[in-house]
Amino acid sequence: MNGEIRFTFERALKAVAESDVSIDLTNPKQIINWAYGHDAWSSYHERRGNAFVSLGSSVAKQLLCDTNWFINNVSEEVLDPEGKFRMKRLLSDGQLCVKVLLNDPKATWFGISFAPKAQMVNEPVNNAIILDTTKNNPQVYALTGYEPELIVPLKTHSYLLHSATSKDGNHEFTFQRQLNAKVPTDVAIELEVNSLINWAYGHDAWPSYHHDRGSAQITFHTFDLTSTITTDYGFITTPTPWILLAFAVWGAFLGLLVTHCFGRSSHRFLDKSLAAPPRYSRDERIIDTWLWLPLSELKVGEGIALLHYIGCLAAVFVLVENSTQRWSVTSGHLAVVHLVFLLLPVARGLYWEQLFFGTSFERIVKFHRILGRLFIIFAAVHLYTNARLVNVLTSSIFGSQKVIPLYGFIAFVSFVVLGIFALPIMRRQAFELFYYTHRVAAIVGIVFAFLHAPTIRIILVVPVAIYALSYVIRAKSFFHRHQASFTSYSDNTVSVVLKSMKNLEQNIPLGAYFWVAIPSISYLEWHPFSAIATTTKDGEPTFGFVMKALTDDGFVSRAREKLENQEASVLLSGPYGNLSLRLNEYSNAVLIAGGIGITPLLHIFNELKDNSNINASLHWIVRNPAEFQSTQYFMKFDAKAVGKLHLYADEVTESGRLVISGDLPIEYSFGRPRIDDLLKSYQGTRSCVIVCGPQGLAQYVQSRARAYDLPLHKETFLL
CATH class of the missing domain: 2.40.30.10 (Translation factors)
Structure with a gap:
């Protein structure tokens, strides 16, 4: 206009394109080249030149709340359980801009306060910024008490009140403040740690008692507005996926090394149980069921694996807690770690457990049960700590992990139902009910866990894929x-x-x-x-x-x-399945069966009875002699094999004989054998014990084998 031409532009200080030159605000002689021309662009200039300028001192700072980034790129966070109370926030260069929003047509006032505790009135006194919706003018008050006369307007405060609107039940106000405390009623805001924000709103004229109130823990992170890198501000990435990947790779490496490279003496040490089993009782004590019995089922090698697993949990706890400063988040990540590794033991059909660890499905399924219990505990803690912050039935996105609480709650309920129907009494008395409840509840729980949080989707994708692949492979059995x-x-x-x-x-x-x-x-x-x-x-x-x-x-x-x-x-x-012992490393194998527990041991005996390198003896204990007939089709023995077979009938008072296979009679003894007499003679020799039968018999044989330092394999179908 009138020969004067002006234009305005905005750019990042950093070089974005290859042709950009970065701008250094600390340089007092930043070079700016200028030129203009009188002919159509692009033509040779009429005049040109350059100037040395200090951009750092000449450019006035823009209000953080007026930046395009705050207006267009910062997402809203839900503070209250119903999703009515929301907040936008942006922190940069020591300044914090906050927009507070409320959707409630009946609201007459609303506000927030930065406070040391989850209560409005504290000692020392803190302040709150309140918007009276009839005036559209936010005010700062000192909260010296709950009575109206104790809510004191502050003429001097550190808030820069930016704007406020109230229309059609939608109310909002925006303010800016520094992080450090400028006046006595301010509460300083620290970076990368939890800051407590109390919120409240009322339906009666201000000042009045609130209609609803609550608290939220917010972690503030500084943001560089000179950067052009876009990010989902507010989502905190955690190292959990990388920790689990590292642990899985390390565990697989150790498993391969021990299984395929270690010798007999190392295997014998690693195959020892960590503790003797408790004395069997029909009315088992909780400490036996939850502590001593699981410990007796653990081998030394499995205990070493568990120590590595505890290290994995510790790494997740420390690093996630440091990045979020929230036990409510950390407990959720620990729960997901258990969920990841409880899926793997039940992915049967891929035989990965044999390849990496030389074990089998029925022996590692105990880890499925242990991890399942721990998962429920950590998930319950996660639910409890978050229920204090947000309505767990809301479907709105919440928190730094962008979770949807409702989906997490549904997943938790599904897994609790699964756990109840997996109790031993349900498993043994109503196997079909346990089995199919397990299948349906597991699918529902995993699906809603996926929907609950982005981090869970990242973490669970591999174990769920492995679990699904095992299903696909097993599906051929139907055809x-x-x-x-x-x-x-x-x-x-x-x-x-x-x-x-x-x-x-x-x-x-x-x-x-x-x-x-x-x-x-x-x-x-x-x-x-x-x-x-x-x-x-x-x-x-x-x-x-x-x-x-x-x-x-x-x-x-x-x-x-x-x-x-x-x-x-x-x-x-x-x-x-396979044996946890390498039979070719032993000279003697003592097989002890109780009742129908004969079935796996009979297969072993049939394979070893003619083996000149292993002396196998089979001891079978039943209640009455008629039970010996149950396996007669599979007992095709010669005289040599019969000499290695010892039968015991517990509920008769005299010995006898019977013909099981062909015309060859087999004698049986009355009563039970003394397990010490069976095992003591093998002490100090290259001998092993294999047992299968009722829990009382199996636990007793296990304790006596441990006493005589004999390696033991215990067959079980507690799946």
Whole structure:
């Protein structure tokens, strides 16, 4: 206009494009080149020149609340459970800009205060900034008490009141302040630690008692407005995913090293249990169930792995706590760590546990139970600490981790239901109810855990993918049927012998079992049974199972009633399981079975009875002699094998003999054997003990084997 041309622009101080030159505000001689021309652009200049300027002293600072970044890029945070009370905040160069928003048509006043405690009135006195919606003029008050006359307007304060509006039930005001305390009623704000903000609003004329109030813990982080790097301001990234990745890689490396590179003496040491089992009682004490029994089930090697796991938890605790300063956040991350690693032990079918740790599904499933209990505890702490800050039923995004509380609450309820139905009494008395509740509740819990927070999605993606892959691999079991014959040789048991399974029979490891379903009974019921190698009536190698009915209307009872002396198709998933001991490292193997616990040990005995390098003896304890008939199809022994077989009937008063296989009689003794007499002679030799049977017998044998320093493998189906 009138020959005068002006233009204004804004740019970052840092060089963004390759052709940019960064601006140094501390340089008093920053060079600015200028030019203008009289011909159409681009043409040669009419005149040109340069100037030395001090931009740091000549440029006036803009209010933080007026910056484009605060206006357009900072997101709102919910402070109250109902999502009515919200806040925007931006901190840069020691200045804090805050916009407070309330959506309530009945509100007559609202405000916030930076305070040392989660209460409005404190000692020393702190101040609050309040907007009376009838005046649209925020005021600062000293909160010396709760009565109206004790709420004192302050003429001198450190707040720069920026703006305020109130329209159609939407109210807001904006202010700016410094971090440090400028007047006695100020509460200083520290960077990277929790700062407490109290909020309140009322429906009666100000000053009046609040309609609702609450507190929120906010962590303030400084922001460089000269940077052009965009970021989701308010979301705090944590190192948890990287810690878990490092722990998983380290654990896999150690497992491979120990499993495949260590020798016999090292394996024997690592296979020792950490503690002797408690004395068995039908009315188990809580300390036995939760402490001594789990410790007795842990090997030294597993204990070392747990120490590494505790180190992983400690790293998560320290680093997450340092980055968020919130136990409410840290407890959630610790809960997710347990969730990650409790999924892996039940990802059966991939055989990763054998490759990396030389173990099997049924032995690492105890970690699934332990981690499940710890997960519930930490999740409960997480819920409790957050319920004090936010309504756990809100679907609004909350906090520095951008969580949706409602989804987390649904996940928690699902996992609690899962945990209740996984209690031992439910698992043993109503297995199907436990099994399918477990499946449904787990899926619901994991889905809503995914929806709960972005960090959880990052952390869980790998273990969930592994778990899902194991399902896909096992799904093929539904499409391969195998013909089998069903025969009962004693009350409450049924022997299942498959047609020729030559290829599969040769690959069954000692201590193996299969998950078995019988379509004519149910497609959905799958139960684990130990595999026993045998031959068909035509002499073809195969294998089978001996199933015992535990209830009158259970899976085995229905199979026996419907299929006895018939043939039917079965579905198999497996084989799973192996021995925790390397039998080729021992000269003697003492096998002790109680009741139906004979099934895995009979397979081992059948494989070892003709092995010249290992002297195997089998001791089988039952209540009455009729039970010896239950496995007669699989007991095809010669005289040499019979000499290594020792039978005991507990509820008879005299010894006897019976014919189990062919015409060869086998003697049995009355009463129970003295376990000390069985094991004492092996002390100091290269001998091991394998036991399977009722919990009382298994625990007692375990304690005596420990007393005589004999390595022990205990078969269990407490899945």
